[in-house]
Amino acid sequence: MRELRLTNTLSRTKELFVPVSEGRVGMYVCGPTVYGDAHLGHARPGVTYDVLFKLLTHLGYKVRYVRNITDVGHLEHDADEGEDKIAKKARLEQLEPMEVVQAYTLRYHEAMRMLNVAPPSIEPRASGHIIEQIEAIKKILDAGMAYESNGSIYFDVAKYNEKYHYGILSGRTLEDTLEGTRSLDGQSDKRAPYDFALWKKAEPQHIMRWPSPWGDGFPGWHLECSVMGEKYLGREFDIHGGGMDLMFPHHECEIAQNQASRGTRGVRYWVHNNMITIDGKKMGKSLGNFITLFDLYRKYSPMTIRFFILQAHYRGTLDFSDDALAAARKGLKRVLQAAKDLYAIAGVKAPEYSYGALPATVAPESCTAESKEVRTVWENVYDALCDDLNTPVALAAISEAVRLINSYKEGSVKLTKADIDTLVQLFNDVVFGVLGLCDEESSQGGQSKVVEGLMQMVLEQRAAAKAAKDWAVSDHIRDSLKALGIVVKDTKDGAEWTME
RNA sequence: GGUGCGUUGGCCGAGUGGUUAGGCGCAGGUCUGCAAAACCUGUUACAGCGGUUCGAUUCCUCUACGCACCUCCA
Numbered sequence: 361m362r363e364l365r366l367t368n369t370l371s372r373t374k375e376l377f378v379p380v381s382e383g384r385v386g387m388y389v390c391g392p393t394v395y396g397d398a399h400l401g402h403a404r405p406g407v408t409y410d411v412l413f414k415l416l417t418h419l420g421y422k423v424r425y426v427r428n429i430t431d432v433g434h435l436e437h438d439a440d441e442g443e444d445k446i447a448k449k450a451r452l453e454q455l456e457p458m459e460v461v462q463a464y465t466l467r468y469h470e471a472m473r474m475l476n477v478a479p480p481s482i483e484p485r486a487s488g489h490i491i492e493q494i495e496a497i498k499k500i501l502d503a504g505m506a507y508e509s510n511g512s513i514y515f516d517v518a519k520y521n522e523k524y525h526y527g528i529l530s531g532r533t534l535e536d537t538l539e540g541t542r543s544l545d546g547q548s549d550k551r552a553p554y555d556f557a558l559w560k561k562a563e564p565q566h567i568m569r570w571p572s573p574w575g576d577g578f579p580g581w582h583l584e585c586s587v588m589g590e591k592y593l594g595r596e597f598d599i600h601g602g603g604m605d606l607m608f609p610h611h612e613c614e615i616a617q618n619q620a621s622r623g624t625r626g627v628r629y630w631v632h633n634n635m636i637t638i639d640g641k642k643m644g645k646s647l648g649n650f651i652t653l654f655d656l657y658r659k660y661s662p663m664t665i666r667f668f669i670l671q672a673h674y675r676g677t678l679d680f681s682d683d684a685l686a687a688a689r690k691g692l693k694r695v696l697q698a699a700k701d702l703y704a705i706a707g708v709k710a711p712e713y714s715y716g717a718l719p720a721t722v723a724p725e726s727c728t729a730e731s732k733e734v735r736t737v738w739e740n741v742y743d744a745l746c747d748d749l750n751t752p753v754a755l756a757a758i759s760e761a762v763r764l765i766n767s768y769k770e771g772s773v774k775l776t777k778a779d780i781d782t783l784v785q786l787f788n789d790v791v792f793g794v795l796g797l798c799d800e801e802s803s804q805g806g807q808s809k810v811v812e813g814l815m816q817m818v819l820e821q822r823a824a825a826k827a828a829k830d831w832a833v834s835d836h837i838r839d840s841l842k843a844l845g846i847v848v849k850d851t852k853d854g855a856e857w858t859m860e
Numbered sequence: 861g862g863u864g865c866g867u868u869g870g871c872c873g874a875g876u877g878g879u880u881a882g883g884c885g886c887a888g889g890u891c892u893g894c895a896a897a898a899c900c901u902g903u904u905a906c907a908g909c910g911g912u913u914c915g916a917u918u919c920c921u922c923u924a925c926g927c928a929c930c931u932c933c934a
């Protein structure tokens with residue numbers, strides 16, 4: 361099996377990936393809080409961890425990928441004082457909170473499906489794990505690292521920090537976390553500002569409530585991920601992913617909860633994707649500068665957005681702009697056209713697009729191509745992907761493959777059957793598999809028979825006009841089709857057409 | 861104020877102590893009735909000042925600017 365390196369936020373270095381149990385990977389990723397439509401920012405972790413999931417699978421690991429849905433406990437403004445995001449949306453729309461949850465969960469699934477993000481192996485909901493969360497709180501209380509205050513339970517960070525390091529992930533000390541924090545307003549039930557809620561007492565008007573040993577209430581936001589991670593992946597699992605903005609306090613709290621409740625940090629490799637920015641500023645709910653995926657899909661296809669995300673490394677910020685998206689659209693088109701040509705040259709069928717499909721489970725150990733250039737491309741692609749998921753470098757190598765295919769097509773490069781076979785495999789396994797690109801046009805069930813027949817007829821007429829050197833007619837046909845969004849290209853083997 | 865990150869050519873965006881990232885755009889060429897596509901060529905950059913080095917965009921100091929987290933945010 362190929363070696364994979366991942367940047368572990370804990371060490372801030374690239375580490376060789378070694379799973380807890382050989383051949384298997386447990387991966388947990390923080391999913392969305394479903395109180396609104398997913399925006400472009402949500403596409404980043406969606407695509408990033410989809411690629412990681414698919415790469416691990418392709419390398420031969422059996423992967424269990426857990427991505428949660430947060431449907432309770434995520435409060436506004438302040439982790440422990442604001443209104444529950446779901447409850448607020450429900451109040452505003454006069455809906456039962458679970459109606460909000462259901463509606464936006466389905467819409468999230470649709471937004472991800474369009475990006476060809478495969479569904480996770482398990483998608484647990486916070487509200488479905490109240491019992492487990494209560495049990496975890498009991499353990500933390502037993503360990504003496506939490507306290508009850510006015511019907512709520514808080515994590516005792518200072519107590520925890522005596523024995524462990526609170527701030528190990530985000531690289532700060534307990535003192536650091538005090539800097540710049542708001543002063544206690546005296547109303548808080550917390551002993552210290554950095555303490556966080558494990559369980560919150562529900563006020564009488566609060567709809568989302570569950571019974572507990574401490575009275576009716578609801579779980580704190582950070583707890584769900586600790587609990588569901590353990591339930592489905594075990595006391596200690598391999599990879600935990602999420603956005604960099606979740607590093608502190610969310611993931612820091614998770615580590616503390618894990619340590620206090622089960623005696624281990626719980627996670628070996630912490631992986632964090634960076635943010636998408638607009639004009640250099642983070643796209644997010646608070647700034648209100650986000651654009652929802654469904655809105656974006658009206659202008660740019662989901663695959664364009666996927667390609668755009670893949671063109672940057674996941675650890676860096678990625679700036680959104682019309683120019684950048686337009687460039688991604690053209691770059692993607694070039695790759696997909698080459699893919700079509702490649703499959704035609706090889707005389708094999710292009711892989712059928714199917715949502716949730718994973719790449720071949722075992723990556724080829726060595727390259728069987730004969731051409732040095734093809735071998736280099738092949739090596740570069742796998743080296744890049746296994747070097748901390750370097751998709752931009754992998755795409756650069758793919759771009760070289762595209763050049764080879766095009767050059768072969770026009771006869772300026774020679775490739776053997778072994779070379780072609782290697783390229784086909786590379787496109788199957790990596791371009792369409794791991795990177796998860798797909799040809800949206802041809803995946804829409806292809807063109808109808810009627811359109812195919814009509815186009816054939818029209819192009820025959822045009823060919824006849826061309827043969828008679830009647831350029832007026834042939835250009836008129838081409839221009840008319842162009843106006844309809846159909847682009848005709850003359851090649852030495854006759855005319856080709858594509859729908860824009 | 862604390863912590864951390866960044867500053868690359870017209871745009872997006874990789875990477876490296878000395879050799880082409882890649883995409884998009886632009887210019888020229890080949891091909892073509894024309895166009896499109898494709899191919900070839902060109903467009904050669906690494907914020908500033910010092911330092912280390914035979915040599916730094918790449919390591920170190922400082923400066924400027926920007927960003928993120930420290931409230932919820934993927």
